[in-house]
Amino acid sequence: MSRYWSDIVQHLTPYVPGEQPTLARPVKLNTNENPYPPSPRVVEAIRRELGDHGDTLRRYPDPTARKLRETVAAHHGISADQVFVGNGSDEVLAHVFQALLKHDKPILFPDITYGFYPTYARLYDIAYQTVPLDEWFAIRIDDYLVPNGGVLLANPNAPTGRALPLEEIERLVARSPESVVVVDEAYVDFGGQSTVSLIAKYPNLLVVQTVSKARSLAGMRVGLAFGDATLIDALNRVKDSFNSYPLDRLAQAAARAAYEDDAWFRASCAKVIASRERLSAGLGELGFVVVPSAANFIFASHPARDAGQLAARLREKEIFVRHFKLPRIDSYLRITIGTDAECDALLGALRAYVG
Numbered sequence: 286m287s288r289y290w291s292d293i294v295q296h297l298t299p300y301v302p303g304e305q306p307t308l309a310r311p312v313k314l315n316t317n318e319n320p321y322p323p324s325p326r327v328v329e330a331i332r333r334e335l336g337d338h339g340d341t342l343r344r345y346p347d348p349t350a351r352k353l354r355e356t357v358a359a360h361h362g363i364s365a366d367q368v369f370v371g372n373g374s375d376e377v378l379a380h381v382f383q384a385l386l387k388h389d390k391p392i393l394f395p396d397i398t399y400g401f402y403p404t405y406a407r408l409y410d411i412a413y414q415t416v417p418l419d420e421w422f423a424i425r426i427d428d429y430l431v432p433n434g435g436v437l438l439a440n441p442n443a444p445t446g447r448a449l450p451l452e453e454i455e456r457l458v459a460r461s462p463e464s465v466v467v468v469d470e471a472y473v474d475f476g477g478q479s480t481v482s483l484i485a486k487y488p489n490l491l492v493v494q495t496v497s498k499a500r501s502l503a504g505m506r507v508g509l510a511f512g513d514a515t516l517i518d519a520l521n522r523v524k525d526s527f528n529s530y531p532l533d534r535l536a537q538a539a540a541r542a543a544y545e546d547d548a549w550f551r552a553s554c555a556k557v558i559a560s561r562e563r564l565s566a567g568l569g570e571l572g573f574v575v576v577p578s579a580a581n582f583i584f585a586s587h588p589a590r591d592a593g594q595l596a597a598r599l600r601e602k603e604i605f606v607r608h609f610k611l612p613r614i615d616s617y618l619r620i621t622i623g624t625d626a627e628c629d630a631l632l633g634a635l636r637a638y639v640g
């Protein structure tokens with residue numbers, strides 16, 4: 286604390302991202318990164334964008350990322366004015382809070398979900414109410430059919446990995462014409478059902494996605510939002526009052542190339558999904574209770590072992606998983622799906638502790 290700090294800063298509780306160890310080859314299963322590289326076309330596109338001697342870098346990038354939005358729009362069968370892009374979906378979400386979720390009534394999101402939501406609500410001074418998940422960590426849509434200033438759901442949810450069927454989300458959107466429903470689909474490509482197909486039908490639906498997880502580009506910082514052009518306009522107004530050039534040239538070129546190589550993307554998702562089923566079975570054999578996951582991570586608890594201690598012992602072996610010291614979930618570990626070799630290293634280490 287310092288007398289020079291603004292009142293806002295004095296009262297912030299910043300989000301704490303997972304550790305990025307500096308070890309040469311950690312088994313890094315703590316931040317839901319993809320274990321496989323992006324399409325080779327991504328690297329080619331970055332080289333092409335750089336040009337000789339990086340001459341293109343003298344110039345500002347396209348502030349509207351038009352080519353990227355057109356590529357993504359074509360991929361989803363929507364129009365470019367229904368697409369917003371930002372510097373990672375975290376930034377997109379920040380703009381969503383300011384542009385679309387600040388109203389008189391409190392916004393609603395689950396008690397167990399992505400930790401950035403309460404952080405942004407506090408940053409922008411937006412009242413919120415958390416809605417408890419049921420005892421199996423499922424979202425109950427009926428709980429959200431009450432007056433509110435907006436609803437924010439991650440589907441699949443984080444850190445549980447549980448997914449809601451499309452019809453359930455549609456029921457919420459159809460019955461909430463007074464408020465914006467935001468669906469954060471960071472993990473949708475690993476087994477969820479996307480609501481992007483519904484944006485033309487519902488002017489109050491905003492879908493947020495990212496290239497960080499399924500498209501292996503966490504390092505490029507590109508996030509997206511899809512919705513009615515009026516919602517997208519609101520996001521652009523905030524963006525153009527904050528940073529006109531959130532996506533650099535290389536990020537725009539890389540993300541475009543990633544969307545153009547659909548075969549690579551699908552193969553990589555399929556590998557992660559296969560490894561998830563394998564790891565879930567392996568953890569089950571070790572006595573873990575495994576929440577059914579539609580994401581690239583698993584949420585698991587051992588009835589006889591303290592999760593925090595397990596995480597600490599794994600860390601000694603340079604195996605990183607995530608443990609949240611929070612009510613209801615402090616007996617769980619969130620484990621990112623790695624390569625099969627990484628999952629085997631994890632299972633081997635755990636066997637020694639719980640076997």
Ligand SMILES: *Cc1c(COP(=O)(O)O)cnc(C)c1O
Nearest residue numbers: 373374375399443471495497508
């Ligand atoms: C990872 C994640 C994000 C942020 O992704 P970036 O695009 O890398 O900023 C957003 N929402 C959820 C639920 C996530 O897990």
